[in-house]
Amino acid sequence: MSRWLCLAAILLAPAGLLPAQAPGEKQPTVIMAPVGNVEVHPGRSTDLELDFRIGTEFHINSNKPRADYLIPTVLKLTPAPPITLGDVKYPPGEDMSFAFAPNEKLSVYSGDFAINALLKCAPRATPGTYPLKGELRFQACDHSACYPPRSIPVQFQVTVVAK
Amino acid sequence: MGMIQAGKYLVRTRKHGPIKLAGDVHGVKAPDFDLRTLDGSKVKLSDFRGKAVLLNFWATWCPPCKVEMPWFVDLQNKYGKDGLVVLGVAMDDSEASKIAAFAHEMGVNYPVLLGNDQVSDDYGNVQYLPTTFYIDRNGMVVDKMAGLLSRQEIEQQVQKALQSTYKPVAESRRAAVAAATPAAKDAAQ
Numbered sequence: 001m002s003r004w005l006c007l008a009a010i011l012l013a014p015a016g017l018l019p020a021q022a023p024g025e026k027q028p029t030v031i032m033a034p035v036g037n038v039e040v041h042p043g044r045s046t047d048l049e050l051d052f053r054i055g056t057e058f059h060i061n062s063n064k065p066r067a068d069y070l071i072p073t074v075l076k077l078t079p080a081p082p083i084t085l086g087d088v089k090y091p092p093g094e095d096m097s098f099a100f101a102p103n104e105k106l107s108v109y110s111g112d113f114a115i116n117a118l119l120k121c122a123p124r125a126t127p128g129t130y131p132l133k134g135e136l137r138f139q140a141c142d143h144s145a146c147y148p149p150r151s152i153p154v155q156f157q158v159t160v161v162a163k
Numbered sequence: 164m165g166m167i168q169a170g171k172y173l174v175r176t177r178k179h180g181p182i183k184l185a186g187d188v189h190g191v192k193a194p195d196f197d198l199r200t201l202d203g204s205k206v207k208l209s210d211f212r213g214k215a216v217l218l219n220f221w222a223t224w225c226p227p228c229k230v231e232m233p234w235f236v237d238l239q240n241k242y243g244k245d246g247l248v249v250l251g252v253a254m255d256d257s258e259a260s261k262i263a264a265f266a267h268e269m270g271v272n273y274p275v276l277l278g279n280d281q282v283s284d285d286y287g288n289v290q291y292l293p294t295t296f297y298i299d300r301n302g303m304v305v306d307k308m309a310g311l312l313s314r315q316e317i318e319q320q321v322q323k324a325l326q327s328t329y330k331p332v333a334e335s336r337r338a339a340v341a342a343a344t345p346a347a348k349d350a351a352q
Contacts, residue, residue, distance in 0.1 A: 069223045069265060100227035100311045139224055144310035145291045146225040148254070 028140035028147050029055035035156035041163050043123035045086060050075070050115045050154065052136065059108040060138040062093025066107050070139070071149050075115050077134035082125035083158050086118030099143055119158060127162045131155060188304045190329045193218070193296060194285040198252065198276040201263045206250070206276055209302065214248045215324040216298040217317075220278065220289045222254045223265045227311040228293040232269045234314045238321055239273050245325055246300065249273035252282060254292060295320075299327035 033051040040046045054060055061070045077085050091114060093107030119132075132155065139149040193216075195209045208216065219235060221228035232251075239249045253262045253275055266275050283289045286296065287307075295312075297305040297320045305324045308316075 070226075071224045098226070100230050104226070106226065141226065145227050145293060146222070147290060147292075148222070149224070 026055075026057070026142075028058040028060075028142070028150075030060065030136065030138055030140070030150075030152055032136070032152065032154055038119070038156060038158045039161050040083070040119060040121040040158060041161055042082075042121055042125040042127075043163075045118055045120040048117050048119055048156075050117065050156075051112065052109075052114070053112050054110055054140070057142050058140045059096070059106075059110040059142075060140045062107040062109055063090035064093060064107060066095075066105060070106070071137075073109060073136065073138045075117065075134065075136050075154065077117060077132055077154065080130050080132050080158075082122035082160065083130050083132060084120045084122070086120050088118075089116040091115070098141075121158075121160055125160045127160050130158050130160065132158055188287070188296075188307050191304050193298045193302050193304050194282075195302075196276075196282045196285065198278065198282060199259075201259050201266065201275050201277070206274060208250075208298070211248050211250075212302055213300050214246045215242075215300055215321070215327070216296075217247065217249045217321060217324065218252065218286075218296040218298060219249065220252045220254055220283070220286070220292055220294045222292050223257065223262060224255070225292045229269065230311055231293055231295075231317065232266075232271060234317055236270055236272050237314075238318060242321055242325065247321055247325060251275040252278040254278040254283065254289065297321065297324040299324050299329055301327075301329055303327065303329035305329065 031053050033053070035048070035050065038046065038048055060073050063072050063074065065072050073090070075088055075090075077088075079085055091109070093109060095105045096108055096110075097103070097105055115136075134154045135151040136154055137149060137151045140147050193208060195207055197205055197207050200206055208218070217235065217238070219228075219231070221232075235249045235251070239247065251266070251271065251273060253266075255262055255278075259277060262275065262277070286294075291309045293311060294307065294309045295317070296307050299305050305327045306320055308320065312320075
């Protein structure tokens with residue numbers, strides 16, 4: 001949780017100092033918490049949790065939105081041999097109604113959410129550090145409008161440790 | 164004050180080429196565009212000179228945009244005879260067929276145009292959807308509204324656009340220049 005503190009201080013401090021913003025002046029933010037040391041042994045796998053925080057006043061569609069026309073939140077990671085990817089597990093969305101459509105429930109994420117990804121290491125992997133890169137694609141809205149889909153980079157390092 | 168703003172706007176326009184909207188857009192000439200409709204024909208804003216235009220930027224992935232669409236259908240029916248034209252500009256990346264299916268499902272009875280970066284840029288980098296421009300019969304922007312409004316607010320904007328008497332900037336400038344000439348001053352005294 002402490003890794004959010006620095007980010008929170010940077011993002012939230014100016015909020016109280018600024019005048020009320022007109023629609024569209026505040027851009028939605030989704031940030032990823034720094035990933036700690038990820039270790040895996042050759043031939044084994046490890047479950048990685050990636051933590052994200054959505055800026056206040058915004059929500060994004062969950063991975064399984066309730067309508068085909070809505071854009072789901074998707075994590076894409078590029079395999080970096082000897083590290084390959086297993087299942088990616090998304091949290092269930094929260095069913096919420098908004099002022100713009102009080103009779104319609106949307107499945108969304110707001111605040112903090114975590115995505116889990118299974119990382120697999122090849123049996124004959126050479127010990128060392130391997131960078132993994134990818135992106136989180138999402139589409140954000142606030143109480144009265146929506147922003148175009150965006151992606152933020154996701155990157156971290158995986159250390160292969162000898163058995 | 165309006166004349167000063169218009170003057171600044173003209174300077175900016177001359178420096179940077181084609182008209183782009185930025186800042187206070189009231190009384191500014193709406194940038195013309197040439198966009199494809201869902202059936203493949205081309206539509207220019209200038210095709211509708213003499214009509215008031217409700218120009219709505221939307222996308223299929225935008226639930227608040229969906230809320231407004233039936234209202235636009237009603238307003239087109241109610242004020243079409245008075246000279247209102249509703250134009251939807253879809254800012255989706257998806258294929259036209261998907262946009263068409265969505266518009267059909269929503270009962271849209273007005274032209275839907277396929278938006279692009281150019282028209283977004285010309286209208287002040289439209290990022291926040293829905294964003295709607297209300298344009299009068301002379302092609303001047305009466306108002307810009309970002310985010311979902313109530314139906315009543317939208318109808319008021321439509322009525323303003325239908326009744327607006329903004330004059331094109333060039334005409335306003337000619338009137339101002341004429342009023343500043345010695346002959347005009349003499350006549351006034």
